[in-house]
Amino acid sequence: MSTLATPEPPVAPAPGTRWAPARVGTWSRSQIVYIECPVWCTEDHADSPSALEDITHYGEPEGMTVPSFLGDNDAHYSWWARIECDPASDDERMRAAHLIVGDDSTFEARLTVNMAHELADGLVAFIAAVRGMAHVARVANEADAD
Numbered sequence: 397m398s399t400l401a402t403p404e405p406p407v408a409p410a411p412g413t414r415w416a417p418a419r420v421g422t423w424s425r426s427q428i429v430y431i432e433c434p435v436w437c438t439e440d441h442a443d444s445p446s447a448l449e450d451i452t453h454y455g456e457p458e459g460m461t462v463p464s465f466l467g468d469n470d471a472h473y474s475w476w477a478r479i480e481c482d483p484a485s486d487d488e489r490m491r492a493a494h495l496i497v498g499d500d501s502t503f504e505a506r507l508t509v510n511m512a513h514e515l516a517d518g519l520v521a522f523i524a525a526v527r528g529m530a531h532v533a534r535v536a537n538e539a540d541a542d
C-alpha cells in the first residue's frame with residue numbers, strides 16, 4: 397500500500413501575499429477557492445470563472461495623457477502602466493512581478509524591474525527637457541509681447 401504525501405495547507409499566506417477568493421471553473425460550473433494573491437493585485441478573481449492556471453495578477457493601472465490645444469484638449473497620446481504577474485507562465489520573467497506599459501494600441505511593452513527603472517530614469521530626463529522647452533517658449537512669448 398502506498399500513501400501519497402499530502403502537504404498540509406499553509407496557515408498563513410506567503411510574505412507579500414494575502415488569501416483571495418477566486419472563481420474556478422466555467423460559467424455553468426464553478427466554485428470558489430482561495431489563492432495567494434500579491435498585496436498589490438487589485439483584480440477581483442471571483443468576478444468571473446477561469447481555469448486556475450489562467451489566473452493572472454494585475455495592479456491598478458496608472459496613466460497619463462498628452463492633450464493638444466488644436467483638438468479641444470482631447471488626449472493626443474496616452475500611456476498607462478501597471479504591475480502584472482502570471483504565476484503559471486512557462487516564462488520565468490512572466491511569473492515574476494513585472495510592468496506592462498501600453499498606449500491606445502494593442503501593443504504592450506513588458507519590462508523587468510530593472511528595465512522599468514531605466515524607463516523611469518529616461519522619463520525623468522524627458523520631463524526636465526519638456527520643462528526646459530516650456531521655459532524657453534515662455535521667455536520667447538514674453539519677449540514678443542514687449
Ligand SMILES: [Zn+2]
Pocket residue numbers: 416433434437438439441452453454
Ligand atoms: Zn491577484
